[in-house]
Amino acid sequence: MTENSNLLHRRNNIIGAARFWLCTFLLALTFPLASRAQDTGYISGTVVDKSGSAVVGAEVVIANTSGNFTRTTSTNTDGAYVIAGLPGGTYNLTVTAKGFQKYSARGVVLEVAQKSRIDVQLTVGAVTETVEVTGEAVAQVETTSSDLTNTVTGKQIDNLVLNGRNFTQLVNLAPGVVSQTGQDDAKVGVYGNVAYSMNGGRTEYNNWELDGGDNMDNGSNATLNVYPNPEAIAEFKVLTSNYGAQYGRNGSGTVEVETKSGGATFHGSGFEYLRNEFFNAKSWEEGADPTAKKAPYKKHDFGYTIGGPIYIPNHYNTGKKKTFFFFSEEWRREKNPHTTGLVNVPSDAERTGNFSDLCPASGDFFRTNPNDKSGNPVLPPNTSLFPDCPATGKGPAVTAADGTQAQSFAPFVGNQVTADPVGQALLALIPKASPGLTNNGFPAVLQTVSLPETWREELIRVDHNLTDNYRLTFRYIHDSWQTQTENPLWGNGTSFEDVNTEFVGPGTSFVARLNANISPTLLNEFVASYTADHIFLTALHNPPLPSPFPMGVLFNNGQGGKLPAISLGNNLSYGGGFSADTGYFPWNNANPVYTYRDNMTKIVGTHTMQFGVYMAFAQKNEQNSPYIQGILTFDSSNTSIPSTGNSFADLLVGKVAQFSQVNLQAKYYNRYRIVEPYFQDDWRMTQRFTLNLGLRLSLYGTYRERYRHAFNFEPTAFTGGGSPVIDDGTGPTGQEGAFIPGPGNPFNGIVQCGGSGGVSLIPSLVTNSFPGATIGSGNEANTESLEGSPPYSLNASQFNVNGYTNIGGGGLLFPLGVSSVPNKAIWPYVQQWHVDVQKELPSHFVGTVSYVGSKGTHLSQQRNLNQILPVSSGNPFAAGQPITSADCDSLSSSGQLANGTAVTGQAATDLGVACGNDPNPSRPLNGFGNITRLED
Structure with missing residues (x-):
């Protein structure tokens, strides 16, 4: 980060803080009667x-x-x-x-x-x-509210053992909650996961709040910005169905967390939890190697809490009834082992171009021995096969009586391949085989690393009683999280652990709250909150781009100073293929959210009424994740170049099946707003019957990219004559009307209604609506899903290139992969209902039996608008019959399968795609790749 960008970052932080405090002050003046927050x-x-x-x-x-x-x-x-x-x-x-x-x-x-x-x-x-x-x-049976809730008490938090010490694990105690986190050892920080389905709702539809303020990562709705120390949580409530109108924004469960506050006396605690490899047995991989030592595995979780009055003897708060504090600090120090397992890699001889270990000593060879139509092998049964031996071309074929052919191939002279300088440079991405280690008879590597992870959190809360009826609360949390991952995070995929990621993810949460009892029947609370998480990714141990590096490119963007990523397909000797990723770093992300809530409570006769407004101003500022250095793909089954038949030999000599590259790394500034006024009336009609009535108007503003860099593809505006092509490397040409800068809709009003009856039998119905509720929900379902979209960001590909220096020349295609969202949103909504029977039991227990239901409408999904259309006519394969490499070889040379069956028309085109040919010319919308459409 340059000095200027650092100054800009600090300036933006100052401006953001000033804006937050100014808005908080003005809104506090606007709502002098502060209302009841959702967690009180x-x-x-x-x-x-x-x-x-x-x-x-x-x-x-x-x-x-x-x-x-x-x-x-x-x-x-x-x-x-x-x-x-x-x-x-x-x-x-x-x-x-x-x-x-x-x-x-x-x-x-x-x-x-x-x-x-x-x-x-x-x-x-x-x-x-x-x-x-x-x-x-x-204690009594619930007769005031139809909410279906479960409270996790401080005693449960203190005494229940948590593997990973993440408080969110305790939501599993609530009936109807199912964990889909996939984490036995729960994580915190950006690796934390809150994928809990509540009464069948989608996991990203839940809402998590901390002391009345927002705590969601608004990009994915799958993790939290801060994870408070369990020792600092007083208790939290899980609302799983049919809650009041004061709860909105999302459409499934709601979790309200309240942190501890200080009291009139001092209290504190200290703790230490640890793990160590000393307590562990060897893993099966380590056990396979008698010389291997157990990988370092260390976890230390330690910290303390303290709370009490703030006072100065004989000067301030001498009665210890006015100002109180609570402070918590926690550290985590971990070393987590990671292993690749056994990965097949080229032998040391193959790295020099010598493939004698995969080839015959001399003469042509066969890779397969197909069966004729009678099921008999074409070649003699004792014929030696060399499926991964690289070849310079085809030799003579052996033809059976029914026409089935076995193709022979001509090896390189002396089985020696001459490596291109680019191919030699790419060897830096592929680790050497471990001495004496094999997998399925071929050389292999086993990589085990233990990577550090550190986390620290400070939490401070101050409560001040202005009077007996006015109370002011401030709470601040800061999480500092830093770790390393064994490979480029969220990248193209890799088989090795050579290129690690430095992952820094600080999180922040601040809440200011003012409670006021204005009169015996008029009460109010105002809450302002700010929350954000930040992600900074950098690459460690990434081989630099050598100079000179005589490989052509599609965009002259400097390639980020990195070698291109590589992907090798097929070949049994390499375990079916492997990949090495060089990442898209450096990369950063931030999602600041400002929320304001004012909620008033008024008693009028037998009516307890609540009315107020919730406002959220959210941002998602992040770069797209482009491979400006490009990705090289090698496929031994590719018949278009043709391949040598060995993907690693293709890498050495420069037979490229596909090269893809993005022109730039752009930064996007996504914005959206939510305004939700609401009214709730709890009408106590009799001593034993209360009717809950609610109305919430959800106004979801336009999702937009601040600088109009997000472009939306509109499929109805597409015409075949406007298919995009490359324009001398300067940008795409095509039908401009199909791209719309920035999707959006004006404020969309959604009404949420709820009615409930409650004595011991509680029938109820509520409808909840929410924005961004899609697969990959949150902001990722809106303008964030358009990051990296053309024509601002271009992702070009070239197929079947013979020689690295020829990249960027002929054969260049431009299959745009685009995203599409509706120009006018149809917000998903969820209806919930439940019937409960409660009975007071001996010893002050209350038993509850519930029937719970929910129904989702207009739930979003993803669909590829540009899939290759299947054909039924001319399909030469029976159900379940595999497509073999012999079929692909025979198709390219003779237009028939290895057993002699002719393949023609669209079936031949589709089979060619299955054999590795470029699919894009066969798509319905020519000139485009996948078109991912979000729709209801």
């Missing part, structure tokens, strides 16, 4: 006397048992009260009124985002007398 709950109820008459003006006080939170209110003319904006925890509630005994409920447990109801009946008497009940005695 409330306690409501009515206060009556023995006759059932309302007690007006009774004082209701609720205090957290940790001593850091006290709220006071009074009952209205209906005897009703509500205290909202309460973080999950254990509370003591007292009610006092003139002429009545004091009522005290101790140890009342309020879960994250819970709507709890405590109705109080006062007894006539002196206020000095107290009627006391415990929290267990006020």
Whole structure:
């Protein structure tokens, strides 16, 4: 990164921070009554006397048992009260009124985002007398909400063993949740995975929030920006079905996480978890080699937490009831072993061009011995075959009585191939065979590396009671994550572990929250949050581009100073082929998201109403991942050059089946906005029946690329006469109208409605809508899916090139591989319903049996609009019959299969593609490769 780009990066960070704080301040002024966040709950109820008459003006006080939170209110003319904006925890509630005994409920447990109801009946008497009940005695069957939820408590988090210590693993405790992470040892950082299906919903449709702020990676919706230390989490709630209108944005489950806060006394903890290869047995690969040592495998996870009051003796907060802090710090130090397994590679002799180990001592040779139509081999049964011996051309064929042929081949003189200087340079990408190591009788390499991974997290939270009814919270988390991967990450694929990736991924989350009890029946909370993760990828141990490097190119872009990636196909001696990737690095990514939420709670008679608005301003700033150095493909079955019959020999001499190259690495700045106003009414119609009604209007703004570098392919505008071709290397020509800069739609209004009835039988229905809900969801389903799209970014290919210096000459094709998204979005939506039966059991247990259903509509999918059309007529193969290399060889020379069956027309064209010929001339939309269409 240059000095100028560093200054620009710092300037953008300062501007972004200033914009966030300015917007936070202005919105706080706009909504002076801050509303209840999604991760806080409330306690409501009515206060009556023995006759059932309302007690007006009774004082209701609720205090957290940790001593850091006290709220006071009074009952209205209906005897009703509500205290909202309460973080999950254990509370003591007292009610006092003139002429009545004091009522005290101790140890009342309020879960994250819970709507709890405590109705109080006062007894006539002196206020000095107290009627006391415990929290267990006020436990009840849920009659205030139809949400289907499960709370993971702090005690569960502290005591349950987690393999990998990722708190998200605990969502598996919720009924209806199925893990699809594929991780037994859970990861954090960018490798973390939150692919959990909730009641059958798609994994990317879930929403994860931390202290009321967004915590999703908005590119994939498959990981989180920060992973708080389990020791720092108070508890979290998993809402799996049919939640209220205050929850939106996504259409499946919602997870609300609340971090710990400090109390009136100091508390802390320390921890250390470790693993070491000393405790392990050898792996089977290590056991196969008596001299091998166990690969280093070390994991250390250690840290501490501390929390308490912020005070200055005799000067500030001397009563320890005003300002509190909680701080957590965690480190992870790991060394994880990786192995390639046994990979077949060329022998040392073959690396010098000598293929005597794969060829006969002299004379022509046969690669296959096909059967004639009677099932008898054409050649004598004892004929030696040399399937991977490189050849200069074909020799005479042996023909059976029914016309079936066995083709012979002429070897190189002395079985010695003369390597091109480019081929010799490419040897730097292929490791040498391990001495004495073979796989299936051929030389092989076994690579085992242990790569470092470090992670550190700081979490600080400060809670300040402005008054008994106003509370301000700040929470900041920063994750520092750095690791190395054994190969180029998210690249073209590689068989080896020579080119490692330095992977740096810091994550940030900040939340500011203001709770206010304005009156006994009016409460509010305002939440502003900022979250982002960053990814920086660089290559380690990548062989540099030598000078001179006499290979032609399609674009004179300097090739990034790297050797081209290579891919070798077929050949049993190389295990069917191998590849070596040189990556697309350096590469970076960032996804800052600013969210603001204001939620007001108002009690009117038997109605508890919530109304507010949620706003998100999201970005995804990243480069595309182009191979500007190009990718060389070698295929021993390619009959168009023709191949030598050995893909590694093709690499040495320069018989290239395909060379692809991208013209530039571009940076894209994707933007979108979400605005969602909502209204929720929990109407307590009777003491045992509550009706939940909700309405949420989801306004999803246009997904756009800030500088209009994302181009969308519109298939209805395509005409065959406008097929793209190469224009002297300067860019494509073709039908310009088929490409539209930046897809978009104006604000699309989606209405979410929910109605629910609740006593012990709860029928309910809610419809949730959400943006970007597709395969590879999040922003990747919108303008991000158009990154690298032509005509701004070009990916050209040349097929069947004989000689490296001839790359860029004749035979150049331009099969554009493009993406296409609808110009007017049809947002997917999900309907959810469930019926529950709850029963209070002995010892204060509550049992629940649920029937849960969901239905998705307009769920997005991907379809290739330019697939080669199958043909049924003229197909010479029976069901399940394989296509052999002998068939491909015979097809190219005689237009028939190895058994003599003639193949003509479209069937011959399709078979040629199956044998390795370029498929693009046979596609319906000529001049294009795959056209990936997102559609409902």
